[in-house]
Each structure stands twice: as C-alpha cells, then as structure tokens.
Amino acid sequence: MSDNNKDFARKFAGLFHEAPSEETPIYSELQHITQRYHFVETVATGGMKTITKVFDQSTSRHVAMAELLPDIDSTFNELFLKEARLTALLEHPNIISIHDIGVNEDARPFFTMDLKEGNSLQDILRRLKQQDQHYVNAYPLHELLSIFLKVCDAVSFAHSRGIIHLDLKPANIQVGRFGEVLVCDWGLGKILNQHETQDFEEILLNTDLLNHVTQRNSVMGTPGYMAPEQTEKGHSLDDSSDIFALGCILYSLLCLKAPFSGSTEEVLEKTRKGEIIKPDNDLGRLIPESLIAVVNRAMKSDKNQRYSSVGQIKLDVQKYLSGFSTEAEEASLMKELHLLIKRNKAEALTCMAALIIIFSLCFYFIGALKAQVDVAKNETTKAEEAAHNLQIEKDKSDQLLQESQDLLKRLTQNFLSESELNSKTFIYEYPLKSLNKTLNNARELLKIDPENTNARHHLIFSLFLMQRFDELNALPFQEYKVLRELSKKYVDAPRDPIGLIKVNSLANLIADLRNKFKYDYSVALRLIAYDNKVRGNANYYSQAVVEILKMINPSWDKKGFNYSYREQRLVISSKSIEFLKSPEYYASGKTPVSFLNIVSLKITGTSIKDISELDGLKISILDISYSDIINLDKLYKIRSLKKLIIHKGQFPQKQIKKIKESINVEII
C-alpha cells in the first residue's frame, strides 16, 4: 500500500461516500424532466405567430417551436393547430416534419417542427443575384434545378394526399447545407374535397398565418407567386394553383427574380393578365429555352392549359437535366439531335474522335495504297520491260542455241561428209592422213556430243583400220561388234618392228572379216591401203589380196592366182573370178590387185567381162586372151599399157583399130 495512495485516501476519504455515476442517465433524466422545452432564442415573429428555437429535453436536441402570439384571439387556435395537423399528415423527406403538437401551461397551442438549417431558397436567389461567388459556385443551375425537383417531389406527394400548399415561393423552401430541401409553411394549405364550414373559409380568406400578408389583405398567398385564381375570391383552388406557383419558382430560379414586379396591386393585376416579365439573361446567365417553355406552360392563365400534374413538370425538368427536349418546347429534330449529342458528350466526343481517326487512317492508307499501287505499276512496267528484254535475250540465246545446234549439225555433217570422203577416197590416196584426221575429228566431236553414233563408228573404224587394237579395246562403245571382237582377237598378234601386224596376220584378219561384216570388202581394202601406206612396201600382200578377191568372188576357191614378185607378174586364171573390184558404189574404184607390184597381168580363162575392172592398174602388159572381155572401149583407162594380148577373133577388126597406136596388140 503506497504512502502516496494513503495520503491521497486520507485527503479524499470523502470519496467513500460518493456514489458512482449513474448507469442509466437518460432514463433517470427522462424520469425527472419537469419542463420539456427550454427557450433558446426567437427565430422569427410574424403577425400571428412566433417561431422560437427551443431545446427539447426529451429528445435532447434543438427544435423549432411555433406559438400563436399572446395577443391573438383564441379563435385562431383551431386554425393554428390545423396547419400543424395538416403538415403532420405529410411525412415526406422534403416536407418539414412536425414533431409535437400541444397546448402549453398558458393554454396556448404550440407545435414543434424541424429547426430550419441553412438558407431559404429566397436567400440563395438573392445571394446569387448579388453575384456572391461562394453561392455562384455552390448553386449552379443544375443544382438549383435539382432543388426544384425535390420541391416538386414534396408538392407532388402532398397532392397525392389531397393537400394543396397554396403558398409556394422561394421563401418557403429551406435548403440545408447538405442538399436537403424542405417545403415549409403549410399554413395556407388546404385539404381538397373537405367540406369546411363557411366560417372557417372566412377565417382562412381573411387571415394571414404566414406573416407576409396582413389581416387587412383579402388576398391569400403571396403576390408574385400565386395563381391568378387565388387573387380573387370565389374561385375554386386545386392542384393547378400550386403548379402555377412552381412555374413562378422555376422562373425565379432561371432569372433570379420574380416573374412579376411592381406594387402589390400591380403585381396582382399583372398576374391576372398573365403579364410575365420577359426572361432575359441580363445577369449573364444562360437561360435554357426548353426550361422557359416549361415555365410558360406552368404559368398559363387558364389553369386548364397548365401542366395537369406536378409530376409532368418534374418529368420535363428531368428531361432537360438528362439532356432530352422538354415536352413543353415541342422541339425540332435538329434540337433533338443537338440534345442527343449534348447529353452523350463523352460518347459523341469518342465517336467524333473515332471518326476522325478512322477517316485519317483511311486517307493515310489510301495514300499508302496509292503509293504502293504506283510502285507496283512501276515494278510491273519494269518487270514487263525485263520480260521483254528477257524474251529478246531468250530469242537471242535461242538463236544462238539454234545457231550452235546448226553449227554442231553442220560440223557433224561436215565431219561425216569429210569422213565419208576420207573413207571413200582419201583413205586410199592418203590413208595415214585421212585416218588420223577422221580419228581426231571423231574424238573432238565425241567431246561435244558423246552420244554421236557416227562419230563413234568413225572412231572405232579408224582405230581398227590403223590396227590400234589396244586403244580400240579400251573404248566403252558397243558399236561394231565384229570389229571389236576382231580387235580383241588380234591385239596380241605378232607385229613387225614398224608396229603393224605381220602380213600373214593381216591376211588372216581379212579372211576372218569376210562375210562377218557388212562392209567387209571396203574395210579390208582400207586395212590394206593403210598397211601399205605405213609399211611402204607392196610386195607381200598377195595372200591378203586373195582374201579380198574372195569377198567379191564368193565362189572362188583361191586357185588360179599366181603372183611372181620377181617378174612383177600376176596371172589369174580361175573361171570363178569375175570381178577384180567391188561393184558396190561405196567401194573405191580401186582394185586390191593394185596393192601388188605388177607390170604384167594375165587374166586368160577368167570370167572378167569388163575391162574397167582393171582400172587404175599401172601395168604395161595385159593378156586378156580367152577371157570374157568383149569390149575394148575403156581400154584407155589403163594409161600405162604398152602391150595388149588378145586371141584371134576376140574383137572385131574395127575395135582393134580403135586401140591407141602406142599399144602394141598381139593376137594369138
């Protein structure tokens, strides 16, 4: 136990007797309330009643209390309480609430209601007119209109309960700081279709409970905001009177002034005549025509021409607020379109932006496309030119190809003809040269055109004739099978030092060739021609010549052929021999016999019929006696002939006489 606390306890031992704070303060407070309302301050005093701010002990809040002034006759008590009861009927967020109705200790009636916070609409309009910047910022037109809509809500609700206000005006509309709107002062309010006593009507018509119209004034309501039918007695009042007032309120919201001006009498007069001050925007405010249309319709002098219900005004104003045309203005199509864009600003902007972007992109792409098309066109032109050039080039190359093919053809042709020529003629005259040339040509040609059959033939043929069998065997060709086989057979045949095969082998080769090969004769003849040219000696060919002659005289048995090298004399005596050279056109006109060295030739007993068989022989003595030769016309072809031996009666005398004189003719 601390001394500190001990000292404290000694000092404040009285706490021992102190009771803890009450657990139920409200309850105990309510239990002990003797006076519920405590006066705080007077808010307003009018002709008949006073409004005070009081503290309500029960609810622990401030409320407004209305009381009849002490000097007002108690006959008004009922009227006063009627206002309270009527207002209490209207439970609506935009209608002032009555909290309590009662009679105080002095037997005077009172009622309590919401304490008005904020400004009345009249104050706001006045401040706006004074261009109070704070108010201008706080209450733009759409804010005022939304206040107006709430007023419409309240009035519409009251009408639905069969109650009309009859004194709607900006001063009776309270606007709180948080946008709460209260329609107040239902003191002139009337319950429709309720039969009231005439006295009560009288009281109503002769009284001002709402402090602005004096008791002397017979007018009920506030001049400037009340309907023409209210200005005179005897008119039945209904919803449309409130609608007129709402029109007036809307007018003052728009123009910041009352629709009528002047003295009370003037105002009443103007109201009756419907002479509304023309709305103008001398305050620099934008006054929407569609709302003026609403005002005009609501304020028609003929109440049948006004809106038929508050809901319709509200609807029209809402239409304006959400950007539609109001019913009252009977808008044109253009106006509707304008409003459509206006109320869909974001969408419209988006659409515009989108359209602009789309169009600009379109233009851009069209431009780009055009450029591309141009490029493509140029390219096409270029391509066409190129194609044209290519065609030209192709033509050129085709031409060249053609030319080269032609050339090749010609070359081949040349080669062939040359080879033919060589093989036919030169081979006998210049076998070495012509064969070499053919060989080279064939090789060259095969380089260009390896498949050329003619060239192959010539190559094989040439190598064969030149006895170069090893080379021939190395060739991969399939042509001239016979020649290739023979080549293989004789490749190893014994050769003379000069390189040629021995003469007897040559004879055997020719013998082997016979009847195996189509052109056996000419081949044999060329073989021997080449051999002869290389060897340079014509003395040993008798056997080979025999073999050749056998080719053209197939029935011959190789007998009756005697060649004497020493005497340079050949005697052919076989009856089987008819030809000394081939009758075939492609064979040379040369006889194989010419490869023998002969001066004297005797063909007695042969079947040789034509003296031209001996063509080309360089003989001096020729014995044709008892041969089959019967014509001497071509004897001149044997130019070297010196002596001709014939048998008696072989030729007529006439023929013999034609023989050249240089030739000695011996007749045996």
Added chain:
Amino acid sequence: MSAGDWNTRLTLLQRAQDPDDDQAWEDFTRYYHKFVMVILHQMGVNENDKNDLAQEVLLSLWKSLPKLDFDSSRARFRTWMSSIIHRRVIDHYRKVHRRSNKIEKFRSEEELSESISQPEIEKLIQSEWEVYVVQTAMDRVSPIFSGKAMEVFKLSMDNMPSDVIAEKLHLQRTSVNKLKNRVKDRLLKEIQQIKQEMHLFNE
C-alpha cells in the same frame, strides 16, 4: 468483474459463519490485518506490540463473527469491533505491565486506556475505515491506468483547473476531462465493490 459477481458474491461475514470455508480466514486477515494495524497505530500502540496485538484482535474478531446476527445488528458492528479492540489492547498492556512491572509503562497504559475510550475507538474505526477503503481502491485502480491518467485525476482532485492540467501534462483539455472522469468512475466503483466485499459496515 461484472455486476453479477457483486450480487452473488458472499460477504466475508457470511463466509466466516460457514465452517467449511477454509479460505475465509485468509481473506479475512488479508482484508483486516492492515486495517487493524492502522487502528492500533492510531491508538498509539508501540511498534513492538502492534503485530502480536493485531493477531489477537483478529482472532477475537474471527471467533466472535459467527455469533453475530448482522441483519438485526448492523449498527452495532462498529461497536462490537471497537469493544473487542479496546478490550484486547487493555488486556495486552496489563499482561505487559505484569511482566515488566514498570511504573512508566503502567502509567502509559493507564493513559492509553483513559485517553482512548471505546467510543473514541469506534469513531476512529469509522474514519479510518473510510480512508482504508479509499486507499485500497486506489491501490487496485492505480495499476489499471497509466501514470498520466492517475496524475490527471489526483491533480483534478486538488481542484486544479483542467486547462492548467492540460498545459502541465501536455494534454488536450478534453482528454484531461475524459481521463479524470474515467479514473474517478472506476475508483468509485472499486470503493463500492470493496465495501460490499468486506461488508462490515453498511453505511
């Protein structure tokens, strides 16, 4: 501790009358030992004798508790307690005197017994009891609140104005009031509870 607990809690006196409640004696001494010590101190009993005397007093009180009928003798409890204390103190000093036989001592005892009569003790008990309860409550409440809150409370009890306290302790004026009320509320409740728990006097 909820209000329900207070209502159902048996008072110490009720418990003391229950022979099976072993805890009751300990609680009884816990509550009253110090208080008896305080009373003895106030009566001028010297330090050496205080403890023994206190034990004797407590035992006497405890023994006589079951005999009491508090429903009918509320007002007499104080009287009963003061008489027991008075008697015990006198007895004690007589014993001491017999042992020491010292004239001074005796005289002082005589003075003592004369100077503090039983009604005076009764009065002393009453005033000391109040202090004791408040102090116990303070002891219980102090750990619950921050030092600052307690300080605020004590200063405000000394009638220091709220704004001065606020300035002194660097607090908001409103929080000064709040702290003060909270501590005081709690303290008063604690006092009520202690009164109920001990339930010797129902003032």
